[in-house]
Amino acid sequence: MKKQLFLLLTACAALFTACNDDKTKDTTNMKPTITEKPFGVLGNEPVTQYTLTNANGMQVSIINYGGTVTSIITPDKDKKMGDVVLGFDSLAGYLQKENPYFGCLVGRYGNRIAKGKFTLDGKTYQLPLNNNGNTLHGGLKGLDKVIWQASKPAGDSSLQLTYTSPDGDQGFPGNLKVEVVYTLTADNALQIAYSATTDKATPINLTNHCYFNLSAGKEGTILNHEVTINAAKYTAVDTLLIPTGLLPDVKNTPMDFTSAKAIGKEIAAVPGGYDHNWVLNKNGTTLEKVATAYDPTSGRLMEVLTTEPGLQFYTGNFLDGTLHGKDNRVYAKHAAFCMETQHFPDGPNQPAFPNTILKPGEKYTSVTQYKFSVK
Numbered sequence: 001m002k003k004q005l006f007l008l009l010t011a012c013a014a015l016f017t018a019c020n021d022d023k024t025k026d027t028t029n030m031k032p033t034i035t036e037k038p039f040g041v042l043g044n045e046p047v048t049q050y051t052l053t054n055a056n057g058m059q060v061s062i063i064n065y066g067g068t069v070t071s072i073i074t075p076d077k078d079k080k081m082g083d084v085v086l087g088f089d090s091l092a093g094y095l096q097k098e099n100p101y102f103g104c105l106v107g108r109y110g111n112r113i114a115k116g117k118f119t120l121d122g123k124t125y126q127l128p129l130n131n132n133g134n135t136l137h138g139g140l141k142g143l144d145k146v147i148w149q150a151s152k153p154a155g156d157s158s159l160q161l162t163y164t165s166p167d168g169d170q171g172f173p174g175n176l177k178v179e180v181v182y183t184l185t186a187d188n189a190l191q192i193a194y195s196a197t198t199d200k201a202t203p204i205n206l207t208n209h210c211y212f213n214l215s216a217g218k219e220g221t222i223l224n225h226e227v228t229i230n231a232a233k234y235t236a237v238d239t240l241l242i243p244t245g246l247l248p249d250v251k252n253t254p255m256d257f258t259s260a261k262a263i264g265k266e267i268a269a270v271p272g273g274y275d276h277n278w279v280l281n282k283n284g285t286t287l288e289k290v291a292t293a294y295d296p297t298s299g300r301l302m303e304v305l306t307t308e309p310g311l312q313f314y315t316g317n318f319l320d321g322t323l324h325g326k327d328n329r330v331y332a333k334h335a336a337f338c339m340e341t342q343h344f345p346d347g348p349n350q351p352a353f354p355n356t357i358l359k360p361g362e363k364y365t366s367v368t369q370y371k372f373s374v375k
């Protein structure tokens with residue numbers, strides 16, 4: 001009898017453990033979710049914040065103003081969750097003119113166009129000059145400053161944003177229909193898939209401008225983050241960051257990130273800090289890993305995969321401690337870095353650079369992933 005009772009109890013204990021194990025381990029059955037909440041009003045238009053959560057509990061929040069990523073919450077090596085992007089707590093923060101493109105979508109042409117001028121099919125176009133006599137990030141009111149239409153395609157892991165930029169918008173030709181799909185994958189990647197069509201030939205170069213600090217606020221700067229960029233060359237620029245057309249080798253220069261190097265190691269030798277386009281070692285438009293960033297303090301690793309030929313690595317050189325961000329945090333110089341996947345700056349005026357002109361009947365596509373893990 002005693003033996004039978006013992007066996008019964010053992011069986012019950014085993015069953016209990018199995019069930020319990022199921023509960024703690026089985027994240028695979030947890031469904032990804034998207035929730036939404038109001039994030040202020042612009043004019044008469046409500047702005048909404050969408051939060052994507054995957055089965056691992058990773059969360060990405062995006063507002064439909066500028067298609068802006070407002071937070072990316074990932075675990076550190078001790079499984080403690082933290083927000084790895086800079087931003088603001090409220091819409092007012094994002095609307096202020098000092099907002100340095102925190103987390104937003106950038107277009108129609110990310111990066112600079114020299115003197116805001118280009119010639120297409122014999123016609124010269126003039127864009128607004130918003131950066132030392134040049135055009136930066138699509139002009140005075142680029143895709144970062146408009147409200148996108150949001151919808152949730154099936155599956156609850158993606159947010160689709162669409163926007164039509166009318167013919168002549170910021171001086172660019174053609175009605176440009178843009179679609180961006182943000183997906184939070186099961187393996188902790190934020191994927192951004194861009195596509196666009198036009199009814200007149202026009203330059204296009206879409207990107208995202210997240211400012212990353214993988215320590216999630218523990219480190220005031222990213223100078224100790226270790227970075228790799230799979231690129232043998234970069235586009236040399238003049239003092240106003242306009243490409244000269246030369247593609248110098250990174251070898252034996254502070255621009256060499258072909259093996260892991262702390263951002264701060266040689267930054268002093270780069271006037272102003274890093275703010276350059278690297279010519280990625282890749283052919284064609286397959287999605288490939290092109291860069292990594294690792295924060296030794298938190299153990300967070302971010303891998304960047306893209307279909308694009310270039311990467312603007314920018315080390316927050318213009319942050320100066322005057323902006324008050326989330327949780328009233330002060331963002332000092334080099335508080336974060338950006339890895340903006342892109343075509344090269346001033347593409348429309350540099351015939352030797354990869355083509356940036358989209359024609360009617362063609363479809364522009366571009367995919368980038370920021371993938372998070374720990375080591």
Ligand code: GLA
Pocket residue numbers: 100101111136241275312314318338340
């Ligand atoms: C880009 C540019 C920088 C700077 C930031 C925004 O990364 O290359 O020079 O303008 O955007 O502050």
